Amino acid sequence: MYVAAKxxxxxxxxxxxxxxxxxxGDAGLPSITLDQIAQQLTLAVDRVMAEGSLYDVELASLAVKQARGDLIEAIFLIRAFRxxxxxxxxxxxxDTGDMxxxxxxxxxxxxxxxxQLLGPTFDYTHRLLDTALGGEGGEYPVETGSDAPLAMPRVTDLLGQEGLIEAAPQDDGSEPFDITRAPVSFPVDRxxxxxxxxxxDEGYLLALGYSTQRGYARSHPFVGEIRFGDVEVVLDVPELGFEVSLGTVQVTECQMVNQFKGSAEVPPQFTRGYGLVFGQCERKAMSMALVERALRWQELGEEPGSPAQDEEFVLSHCDxxxxxxxxxxxxxxxxxxxxAELDLVRRMRAESPAQMKEAAE
Amino acid sequence: MSIPEQSSPDNALQRDRQGLMATLARAEAGEIDTVLALLAPLPSAADLRPPEVGLVMLRGRTGGDGAPFNLGEATVARAAVRLADGASGFAYRLGRDARAARAAAIIDALWQDDTRRAAVEAVLKPVRARLAGAAAQVRAETAATKVDFFTLVRGED
Structure with a gap:
């Protein structure tokens, strides 16, 4: 019997x-403003931009507000908007070297x-709740140092000068694949x-990255470098015939340095995993770099068999x-x-009364 | 949409214009309004392209210096205008403020008029100073968090 219901x-x-x-919430309280969310829940906003795959601080703040702080719901809203x-x-x-x-x-x-510039970090805090924050309104004076602009070469560039680390894959001018424009079929390129x-998802990549440290696809990582800051966005504008700077975005980059690979032609050298994420998302950038490195097992001649190495599994479930x-x-x-299943199980029971009787005894 | 061919500008002029457009991309909407107000009276401006909001796919490089990959998109507002006296101006700015993009395009067009360029640069000076100051402050605050290592004990007798 088919029953249509509405x-x-x-x-x-x-x-x-x-x-x-x-x-x-309580209408007697002021409604939280988007500026307040952007300024005071910055890392939530950053995560929504990173996983929503859309850099727009105001929109991400709106999404956080609309989703009542449910970040995956906020990410969903951003994805739909784009x-x-x-x-x-x-x-x-x-150019993360020019940050x-x-x-x-x-x-x-x-x-x-x-x-080493620690910047605004939770590292070395004691993770003690600060009850004073419950009713705050204070000033937060900070020290300043010399702002002399210092060249800050990437650590991988320093190692690369000595040939001690593998070079990044060369830019051959070809267009990178875009998963938002074409269906993905495995295996995929880097x-x-x-x-x-x-x-x-940060939590998913964190768990997989953690698994590689615990022995599933061991790759002996060191953090070569983590950097967070503002990078310029440059677009070639055809109607102008030159490139234009559109402003800056904040990104976190992680260079993971891992154990060696050598061959008859190349002496042993460090290998690398790479993470790059919108906003200040250090845990995510590190996890990404660990997983990215684990996925390169085939290229580097390593033993497969761990979850983090399974490209199709990792990539198909990380969104x-x-x-x-x-x-x-x-x-x-x-x-x-x-x-339908209810009918099926009833019929199965009716067809095997003897077994049912046995099971009952 | 038809946009007139740009005469091939000499390199220094193009570099200066890129600097201008970079400043207008970073300026706040209020600052752009102030700049325009200071440049009044303005010739009328017609849209070569209605101001619009779209996306640009931001790319990274594998390992920071290798082959490119698609990192994620950003919102961008753009506009193109032509002034009554002939110059056309363009603007591309991160974000979704199409009105500010149109105002920035007008400033870009005014800047290309030799007789107005100095005036445009003059009223932009405070914006450039504010942006440079903000970056200097970030560098100074960050510099104070630099780790100074020192040796506690050396191993020899």
Whole structure:
């Protein structure tokens, strides 16, 4: 028997109205402004931009507000928004070597040119709740040092000068694959992996990166360098015939330096994994670099067999918008499917009364 | 849409114009409004292209210096105008402020008029100073967090 059912419009309408009211909370309190979210919940906004794969601080702040702080919901909102806009073009590759550095540390070299700049970090805090923040309004004086602009070469460039680390794959002028424009079929190239990981879920990549440290695809990583700061966005504008600077975006870059690979032609040298993420998302950039390195097992002649090395598995499940869509669809009505299975299990029981009797005893 | 061919400008002029457009991309909408107001009276401006908002795919390089990959998109507002006296101006700015992009395009067009360039540069000076000051402040605050290592004990007797 087939039964078509319809209904719920009024319930849905009322549920959405209630969602609006609950989102607003106590109407006696001021509504939080987008500027406040952007300035004071900066790292939430950064995560929404990174995984929403769209750099726009104001939109990401709006998404955080609308999603009541549910960052995956906010990321979903951003992804939906981006589909409404035309694309003007592709930027020149960002030059992370020419960054207004806000933080830069290396775990491999103590005295590197430009120095170790801790910047605004949670590292070395005692992770004690600061109850004073509950009702704050204070000034936050900071020290300043000499702002003499220092050249800050990437650590991988320093190692590269001595040939001690593998070179990055050369730019042969070809257009990188774009997962937002064409369906992905495995195996994929490194550019496709990097794009997929850059918008991948932080928690998922953190867990996979962690697994590589615990012995699943061991690759003996060091943080060659982490840097966070502002980089210029440059676009070739055809109607002008020259390139134009569109402003700056903030990114976090992680260069992971890993154990060796050599061959008959090339003496042993360090290998590398790379992470680059919108905003200040250090945990994500590090996790990305670990996973990116693990995925290169074949190219580097390593033993496969660990979850983080399984390209199709890693890349097919790292998008939290896709993941949440498929997981959460399970709560939508499946009445007819379930009715069919209910009938099936009843029929199976009816057809084998003897077995049922045995099972009952 | 038809946009007139740009006469091939000499390199220094093009570099200066790129510097101007970079400043206008970083200026706040309010600063752009102030600059325009200071340059009044203005010739009327017609849209060569209506101001619009779109996306640019930002690329990175594998390892920071290698082959490019697609990192993620950014919102961009752009505009193109032609002034009544003939010069055309363009603007591309990160973000979604199409009105500010149009105002920036007008400033770009005014700048190309030899007789107005000095005036445009003069009113932009405070904006450039504000931007340079903000970057210097970031560098100075960050510099104070630089680690000074010192040796506690040396191993020899």
């Amino acid at each position: 209904g719920g419009e009024k319930a849905i309408r009322n549920a959405h109205a209630l969602l609006g009211k609950r989102r607003r 589909t409404t806009l035309p694309r003007f073009g592709n930027s020149r590759p960002l 207004l550095v806000r933080r830069r540390v290396s775990a491999t070299y103590k005295d590197l040119p430009g120095g 550019a496709t992996r990097l794009q997929t990981l850059a918008r991948g 939290n918008v896709q993941a949440t869509g498929f997981v959460e669809h399970l709560k939508l009505p499946h009445y007819v499917d379930f009715q």
